[in-house]
Amino acid sequence: MTTRVALMATCLTDTFFPDTARAVVRLLERLGCTVEFPPAQTCCGQMHYNTGYRRQATTLARHTARTFADYDAVVAPSGSCAGMVRDLYPGLHRSTVRVAGRTYELSEFLVDVLGVEDVGAYFPHRVTYHPTCHSLRMLGVGEKPLRLLRAVRGLELVELPAARSCCGFGGTFALKNADTSTAMLADKMRNVLDTGARVLTAGDNSCLMHIGGGLTRLNTGVRTLHLAEILASTEEEPWVATP
Amino acid sequence: MGRNPVTWLGSPTFPTAARTALADVQLRGNLAHATGTIRTKREAAVGELPDWERLRRAGEAIKDDVLSNLDVYLTRLEAAVTARGGVVHWARDAAEANEIVLGLVRAAGATEVVKVKSMATAEIGLNEALEAGGVSAIETDLAELIVQLGEDRPSHILVPAIHRNRSEIRDIFRATMPGASPSLSDRPAELAEAARAHLRRKFLSAQVAISGANFAVADTGSVVVVESEGNGRMCLTLPRTLITVMGLEKVVPSWRDLEVFLQLLPRSSTAERMNPYTSVWSGVTPGDGPREFHLVLLDNGRTATLADRVGRQALRCIRCSACLNVCPVYERTGGQAYGSVYPGPIGAILTPQLGAGTDDPGTASLLRSLPFASSLCGACYEVCPVRIDIPEVLVHLRGRVVAEKPAYAPEAVAMAAASWVMVSPRRFRFAQRLLGPLRLLARRGRVRRLPWPASLWTDSRDVPAPPRETFSAWWRRNRG
Ligand code: SF4
Numbered sequence: 001m002t003t004r005v006a007l008m009a010t011c012l013t014d015t016f017f018p019d020t021a022r023a024v025v026r027l028l029e030r031l032g033c034t035v036e037f038p039p040a041q042t043c044c045g046q047m048h049y050n051t052g053y054r055r056q057a058t059t060l061a062r063h064t065a066r067t068f069a070d071y072d073a074v075v076a077p078s079g080s081c082a083g084m085v086r087d088l089y090p091g092l093h094r095s096t097v098r099v100a101g102r103t104y105e106l107s108e109f110l111v112d113v114l115g116v117e118d119v120g121a122y123f124p125h126r127v128t129y130h131p132t133c134h135s136l137r138m139l140g141v142g143e144k145p146l147r148l149l150r151a152v153r154g155l156e157l158v159e160l161p162a163a164r165s166c167c168g169f170g171g172t173f174a175l176k177n178a179d180t181s182t183a184m185l186a187d188k189m190r191n192v193l194d195t196g197a198r199v200l201t202a203g204d205n206s207c208l209m210h211i212g213g214g215l216t217r218l219n220t221g222v223r224t225l226h227l228a229e230i231l232a233s234t235e236e237e238p239w240v241a242t243p
Numbered sequence: 244m245g246r247n248p249v250t251w252l253g254s255p256t257f258p259t260a261a262r263t264a265l266a267d268v269q270l271r272g273n274l275a276h277a278t279g280t281i282r283t284k285r286e287a288a289v290g291e292l293p294d295w296e297r298l299r300r301a302g303e304a305i306k307d308d309v310l311s312n313l314d315v316y317l318t319r320l321e322a323a324v325t326a327r328g329g330v331v332h333w334a335r336d337a338a339e340a341n342e343i344v345l346g347l348v349r350a351a352g353a354t355e356v357v358k359v360k361s362m363a364t365a366e367i368g369l370n371e372a373l374e375a376g377g378v379s380a381i382e383t384d385l386a387e388l389i390v391q392l393g394e395d396r397p398s399h400i401l402v403p404a405i406h407r408n409r410s411e412i413r414d415i416f417r418a419t420m421p422g423a424s425p426s427l428s429d430r431p432a433e434l435a436e437a438a439r440a441h442l443r444r445k446f447l448s449a450q451v452a453i454s455g456a457n458f459a460v461a462d463t464g465s466v467v468v469v470e471s472e473g474n475g476r477m478c479l480t481l482p483r484t485l486i487t488v489m490g491l492e493k494v495v496p497s498w499r500d501l502e503v504f505l506q507l508l509p510r511s512s513t514a515e516r517m518n519p520y521t522s523v524w525s526g527v528t529p530g531d532g533p534r535e536f537h538l539v540l541l542d543n544g545r546t547a548t549l550a551d552r553v554g555r556q557a558l559r560c561i562r563c564s565a566c567l568n569v570c571p572v573y574e575r576t577g578g579q580a581y582g583s584v585y586p587g588p589i590g591a592i593l594t595p596q597l598g599a600g601t602d603d604p605g606t607a608s609l610l611r612s613l614p615f616a617s618s619l620c621g622a623c624y625e626v627c628p629v630r631i632d633i634p635e636v637l638v639h640l641r642g643r644v645v646a647e648k649p650a651y652a653p654e655a656v657a658m659a660a661a662s663w664v665m666v667s668p669r670r671f672r673f674a675q676r677l678l679g680p681l682r683l684l685a686r687r688g689r690v691r692r693l694p695w696p697a698s699l700w701t702d703s704r705d706v707p708a709p710p711r712e713t714f715s716a717w718w719r720r721n722r723g
Contacts, residue, residue, distance in 0.1 A: 009714050009715070011665065011671070013714065014675070014713055014714045014715050015675050015678065015709065015713055016707050016709060016710065017707075017710075017714075018710050018712065018713055018714035018717055019710075021714040022714065022717065037714075037715070037718045037722070039668065039715065039718070039719070039723070040668045041668070042665040042666065042667075042668055042671040043665040043671070045662075045665075047661070048658060048661070048662055049638065050619055050638060050641075051641060051645070051654075051658065052614075052638065052640075052641030052642040052643075052644060052645035052646075053642075053645055053658045053662070054642050056658060056659065056661075056662035057662075059662055059666055060662060060665055060666060063665075063666050133618070133619075133620035133621055133622075134621070136621075137620070137621035137622070137624070137625055138621065164622075165571055166571045166618050166620035166622070168571070168618060169618065170617070170618025170619055170620070171618075171619070172615075173615070173617065173618045173619070174699075174700060174704075175696065175699040175700060176258065176615050177257070177258050177261060177572075177615065177616060178258075178699045178700075178702065178703070179258065179261055179262045179265050180258075180261050180265065180572055180575055180576055180616075181618070181703075182702075182703040182704075183265050183271075183575040184571050184572075184575060184618070185703065185704070209704075209706075209707060210704060212705075212707070213689075213700075213703075213704030213705040213706060213707070214703060214704050214705075216689050216705045217691070217703065217704060217705050242710065242711075
């Protein structure tokens with residue numbers, strides 16, 4: 001029996017990180033799922049919600065609920081967007097309750113629904129993992145991403161010091177309190193560099209865009225890569241970025 | 244008086260104050276060290292209790308019951324305190340509370356009072372009010388004394404001088420403490436000894452003491468103060484007259500309820516299993532302790548806060564400071580950037596609510612900035628012993644700020660436009676294509692500089708160049 005899955009790419013990943021979404025498709029299909037991409041999807045409304053624009057967030061939540069109404073499982077490669085849908089949608093509008101109960105962050109879907117930890121991936125690099133705040137505290141993904149990473153062949157996983165400390169992104173916080181956000185980023189980057197890892201991974205492209213933007217600005221030579229792209233990589237088809 | 248209730252008058256908005264604080268290398272070092280240490284200790288102390296989550300839920304439930312039946316418990320408390328020889332006063336705001344206290348001090352014929360560390364009296368600016376009335380108030384908590392002598396402002400709820408290190412404290416003592424030796428060193432034992440000698444004289448001469456209250460048991464009219472130094476107990480037992488200023492929400496129904504908080508509070512605040520000095524008194528006891536006891540019940544914005552269904556949970560706070568110690572923003576900026584005696588996550592949700600009625604425009608813009616002083620990482624909610632969902636309240640208060648903005652405010656226009664675009668797949672796909680030209684600015688896949696307001700991002704972070712093809716376009720081409 002194949003599992004039919006709707007991919008919620010998220011607006012940021014769709015627009016700036018298509019490799020991540022393609023990696024999710026490749027990974028889930030490899031694991032026997034049928035992946036669909038409902039084309040009406042746009043944005044979950046998290047930015048509006050978190051900045052205090054509840055009415056507009058509700059409009060976007062209702063649109064998202066309609067878009068994904070026909071699916072039994074919705075998978076998002078983002079802890080914060082999945083957290084928005086699952087934890088916060090029901091408080092906005094009752095029409096969203098169904099989609100809220102069927103939305104998963106990628107690592108949860110793999111471990112809890114598909115019941116796999118070894119996804120057959122191969123990624124011969126030194127990697128460290130940053131647990132993003134919403135995946136950690138809103139969804140409670142716990143060790144799941146680490147269990148997935150530990151099963152990747154060739155991958156050397158190094159522990160990130162002060163891993164649970166926020167990277168300082170926080171959506172519009174990064175602009176409204178740019179100085180504080182940058183101070184938090186500086187500490188996160190120092191910890192990443194201390195690990196000696198070549199790759200920093202996480203389950204959220206938003207945080208990775210922030211940390212990665214700092215890492216390239218300083219020419220640190222450390223690259224950021226979404227968890228999905230590591231898990232999609234195999235010996236036969238190793239990961240390559242689309243030029 | 245240089246101060247509005249709750250905030251310090253003339254304080255800049257949070258982002259402005261934070262910029263100054265972030266540049267202070269010494270402060271960053273002091274804070275990172277202090278918060279890091281207490282954070283680790285708290286985790287260990289909490290980890291010892293298998294029923295911690297149930298205790299938190301009990302604490303939450305008791306406080307919620309108190310908040311929804313405040314009238315019942317407060318009148319019960321008043322009756323019990325009165326029956327045991329105490330006098331209860333009600334104060335609507337800071338000015339009323341200060342006037343009551345000053346009147347009581349004058350009636351006792353005192354010009355000097357000793358003080359137990361208290362957030363409520365700091366909130367209302369009691370020391371400044373007494374000063375203006377010719378009464379000097381002496382703080383007896385060590386950290387509070389350091390702040391007072393240094394003519395400084397507190398930066399933490401539990402350890403108001405957390406931003407100071409040993410050598411700074413030595414310099415303050417040498418310069419301002421009567422009788423301090425000019426050769427005083429920065430050894431903690433010597434500093435404590437100097438403070439002890441200074442305070443002992445005050446304890447023995449003071450006629451009036453002023454305290455706050457951590458809890459008050461309605462059933463028996465018993466007021467509870469928890470502290471770690473024993474200085475508070477000196478104040479509570481030696482002077483003839485004791486005046487306690489207590490926020491309305493500090494009442495608990497019974498001793499059984501108190502038991503829950505006496506477990507939650509020490510582990511959360513100082514990472515101790517049991518609090519070192521817990522003082523409890525019920526009215527007055529002839530021949531033992533103060534002969535006169537006054538309890539001032541303070542509103543100062545609390546009933547207004549109670550009217551807000553989401554915001555009211557801030558009144559569950561037991562002032563443990565755990566949320567400050569884990570907050571990544573507080574750890575970088577310190578407490579003074581919050582412009583109020585309540586810093587950190589709790590300050591960001593409590594100060595805007597307690598101070599809501601302000602008519603000072605500067606204060607109003609500080610209050611508007613506070614709910615945004617958070618990345619919503621949720622670390623505060625995770626540790627709060629009474630389960631205050633601080634991120635939820637922050638977002639709620641952001642909504643209030645937004646609702647006051649005119650529709651033509653640049654941010655409101657941008658947000659309205661963004662949602663108008665995003666609610667329509669067609670418009671969204673079109674907007675995605677408009678980002679394409681950004682590629683022209685990119686070098687090696689990165690855009691390094693953009694005009695304002697995007698410069699707020701690019702000042703410290705690159706922007707990835709948009710890809711040649713979005714995912715949705717790729718899907719349509721290959722799978723659609
Ligand atoms: S909000 Fe919670 S964690 Fe923060 S000081 Fe109050 S009780 Fe403690």
